[in-house]
Amino acid sequence: MARKRFDDSSCSVARALNEVGDWWSLLVVLHAMYGTRRFVDFQQELGIARNILCDRLSRLVDNEVLKKVEVGEHGSRFEYRLTEKGRDLFPIVIALRQWGDKWNPAPNQEPLDLRDRETGRTIRQVEVQDANGNPLTVRDVFVPEGDGISRRKTTDSKKTVG
Amino acid sequence: MARKRFDDSSCSVARALNEVGDWWSLLVVLHAMYGTRRFVDFQQELGIARNILCDRLSRLVDNEVLKKVEVGEHGSRFEYRLTEKGRDLFPIVIALRQWGDKWNPAPNQEPLDLRDRETGRTIRQVEVQDANGNPLTVRDVFVPEGDGISRRKTTDSKKTVG
DNA sequence: TAAATCTGGTTTTAAAATGCAACCCTATTA
DNA sequence: TAATAGGGTTGCATTTTAAAACCAGATTTA
DSSP: OOOOOOTTOSOHHHHHHHHHOSTTHHHHHHHHHHTOOSHHHHHHHHTOOHHHHHHHHHHHHHTTSEEEEEEOSSSOEEEEEEOHHHHTTHHHHHHHHHHHHHHSOOTTOOOOOOEETTTOOBOOOOOEEOTTSOEEOGGGEEOOSSOOOOOOOOOSOOOOOO | OOOOOOTTOSOHHHHHHHHHOSTTHHHHHHHHHHTOOSHHHHHHHHTOOHHHHHHHHHHHHHTTSEEEEEEOSSSOEEEEEEOHHHHTTHHHHHHHHHHHHHHSOOTTOOOOOOEETTTOOBOOOOOEEOTTSOEEOGGGEEOOSSOOOOOOOOOSOOOOOO
């Protein structure tokens, strides 16, 4: 059967994954952030099948993560550019990159070193922070009751994370 | 043909997506962060097919995002608990949630309000920050040359993000 | 000017992934 | 003793995916 989709899910993570939660979309967005804009460039950089790339690009355009812009007077040339919504995926992509570098470092390769354009200094690890900017772990947060998360009367496990 | 996998990709985002980049894995991790630990609980909360849940749980265990723990003296009962590696996905999950809430808010629902257990105050928006903790956008960062990102001599688009 | 190339796709085909339902086995509870 | 809960596995039909071939308009190149 078909993949399940979550367009109308009450969970915003599910709705987000619906738009960028497949194997390729976030990689397309990542390369767009590195400056790639053209169909052929995406195709060659990612090594993605052309039909899949087609599908992903148009889906990202439908979801307003990218916009398709006609460029050049000669012939039909297009560019796929990030929208504000797309650029807003930045923390997610960077957090994924940092997680990958930390837990699955490439054997013979330095992790990618991203730097602040202004100061030239390495950026921070992306983290969840409290109102004052102090880092928080899973255990430090809670959801006020009446949140809409469907929970069963749990079986017999104690409710501590980890 | 088969889905493409990126186990050995030089891109850490690709390697990360290889472990948690499918339609269900991050949702499983999310619910684990909310406290879910049991097979049936995941199954009912997520509405996922049992065989797929099986597959995802064992893959997450293989990748050391979850650990499978035998509990209870009576019968074979298991719990799936987050490892440190799994808990380290916290910023990614939260960033996804915030992105979903911002750009695809649920029609009749308040966005989920996560709070610091200690102060009771709402947590911050997850962001990329420079060394001093100031927020950075895509346009504020750069990759030092010689980074291993495969780039073509770009066609004729100007290299500005967005 | 004809041939080759670039760009951005669509089509075809076969292998996987997905979802559903049914089944299995061990314990526990009614 | 029967029913139910937990944690799966199996079979099957439907989708998705990847690879490669094909296409069509514009533009170089020979």
